Amino acid sequence: ADYQPKPEHKFTFGLWTVGSSGADQFATTFPVRGPKTPAELVRLLGEVGAYGVNFHDNDLIPLDATPAEAEQIKKDFRAALKETGLVVPMATTNLFSAQIFKDGAFTSNDPKVRAYSIQKAMRGMDLGAEFGAKIYVFWGGREGTETDATKNPLDGLKRFREALNFLCEYNNSQGYGYKFALEAKPNEPRGDIYLPTTGSMLAFIETLDHPEMVGVNPEFAHEHMAGLNFMHAVAQAWDAGKLFHIDLNDQNYARFDQDWRFGQQNWKQAFFLVKFLEDVGYTGSRHFDAHAFRTEDYEGVKDFARGCMRTYLIFKEKARQFNEDKEIQALLAEITPASGEMEKFEGKFTAEKAAALKAFSFDRNAIAARGLKYEKLDQLLTDLMMGIR
Numbered sequence: 001a002d003y004q005p006k007p008e009h010k011f012t013f014g015l016w017t018v019g020s021s022g023a024d025q026f027a028t029t030f031p032v033r034g035p036k037t038p039a040e041l042v043r044l045l046g047e048v049g050a051y052g053v054n055f056h057d058n059d060l061i062p063l064d065a066t067p068a069e070a071e072q073i074k075k076d077f078r079a080a081l082k083e084t085g086l087v088v089p090m091a092t093t094n095l096f097s098a099q100i101f102k103d104g105a106f107t108s109n110d111p112k113v114r115a116y117s118i119q120k121a122m123r124g125m126d127l128g129a130e131f132g133a134k135i136y137v138f139w140g141g142r143e144g145t146e147t148d149a150t151k152n153p154l155d156g157l158k159r160f161r162e163a164l165n166f167l168c169e170y171n172n173s174q175g176y177g178y179k180f181a182l183e184a185k186p187n188e189p190r191g192d193i194y195l196p197t198t199g200s201m202l203a204f205i206e207t208l209d210h211p212e213m214v215g216v217n218p219e220f221a222h223e224h225m226a227g228l229n230f231m232h233a234v235a236q237a238w239d240a241g242k243l244f245h246i247d248l249n250d251q252n253y254a255r256f257d258q259d260w261r262f263g264q265q266n267w268k269q270a271f272f273l274v275k276f277l278e279d280v281g282y283t284g285s286r287h288f289d290a291h292a293f294r295t296e297d298y299e300g301v302k303d304f305a306r307g308c309m310r311t312y313l314i315f316k317e318k319a320r321q322f323n324e325d326k327e328i329q330a331l332l333a334e335i336t337p338a339s340g341e342m343e344k345f346e347g348k349f350t351a352e353k354a355a356a357l358k359a360f361s362f363d364r365n366a367i368a369a370r371g372l373k374y375e376k377l378d379q380l381l382t383d384l385m386m387g388i389r
């Protein structure tokens with residue numbers, strides 16, 4: 001394996017990721033990297049071998065741009081896409097940066113803010129469609145509270161639902177063919193954000209008018225902030241047929257939003273995630289929603305972007321080795337025994353089966369006495385990942 005990114009790997013980055021100025025909560029007015037235009041960022045991504053670029057409405061067109069400025073930016077952006085061959089698989093709306101969103105967007109207590117947010121999302125969908133985006137992400141960054149004295153969460157859910165129902169109909173009315181992908185995050189920037197986990201989003205989707213149009217965009221960092229197992233969240237989304245997009249990065253448990261290079265910190269979790277995506281045959285974008293360290297210049301940003309993709313491909317190769325390793329596979333076969341005698345109790349309920357199972361006598365102690373060799377298996381994986389196998 002040469003670990004070189006190719007279009008078929010579907011590696012994408014947001015304009016906001018490689019375009020991050022390196023500003024943080026304690027240095028908002030001291031960016032360490034000067035701004036680059038969207039067209040320049042596309043060329044940077046082309047240089048490192050990415051397949052696609054995604055954007056928020058205002059990553060491409062600044063909030064206060066004139067129509068003439070907007071046209072020029074789009075023209076330059078389009079030219080850079082053509083030159084590099086990059087595509088735009090996903091677009092999204094910034095409903096969290098501007099002052100007007102200080103109390104949320106779709107769930108704000110102010111009906112003017114709610115209406116403005118839906119207007120902004122429709123315009124964002126128009127913009128994404130101009131560049132061929134087929135996935136539209138909704139991250140409700142400020143849909144939440146610092147104190148629940150201000151809002152009833154039931155109102156929050158109702159407003160969020162109404163907004164999405166409206167936008168699903170808008171999608172149909174324009175014939176855009178978008179699939180919506182809802183992105184959960186437990187907190188930051190709000191004290192608490194509604195629908196804090198991928199699991200919450202999955203349950204919420206079933207309450208919408210067009211559940212078939214809506215899936216999820218789970219993010220590694222966000223599930224880790226909530227102390228959860230990211231791969232398990234992704235698996236549940238996949239099982240529900242709802243894994244429409246994914247945000248890859250890295251994040252230590254229970255910290256603020258770190259948005260690190262994919263695989264920087266939690267190798268094992270990243271490995272299991274890549275293995276899962278490759279084993280099930282996920283065909284969507286592998287989107288990196290991450291930032292280079294504040295210590296980096298734009299050369300460092302390229303190192304960061306190359307690193308995200310390279311690490312993914314290394315884990316993909318390791319997953320292949322895991323699946324082809326005779327000792328590991330033999331052990332796996334041993335620890336997941338065939339049904340044998342239990343087959344007659346398995347599957348759908350029948351009254352006879354239930355009666356037979358109730359009457360069956362199990363040797364509980366003998367069953368429990370069997371060692372499962374999980375220690376051995378996990379060490380084989382560790383050896384494999386460390387490159388000594």
Ligand code: GLO
Binds near residue numbers: 093137185289
């Ligand atoms: C912030 C989110 C953000 C979203 C983006 C896409 O933590 O991860 O980057 O992914 O706004 O809508």
Ligand code: NI
Binds near residue numbers: 185219222257289
């Ligand atoms: Ni995030």
Ligand code: NI
Binds near residue numbers: 183
């Ligand atoms: Ni994200």
Ligand code: NI
Binds near residue numbers: 257
């Ligand atoms: Ni983040």
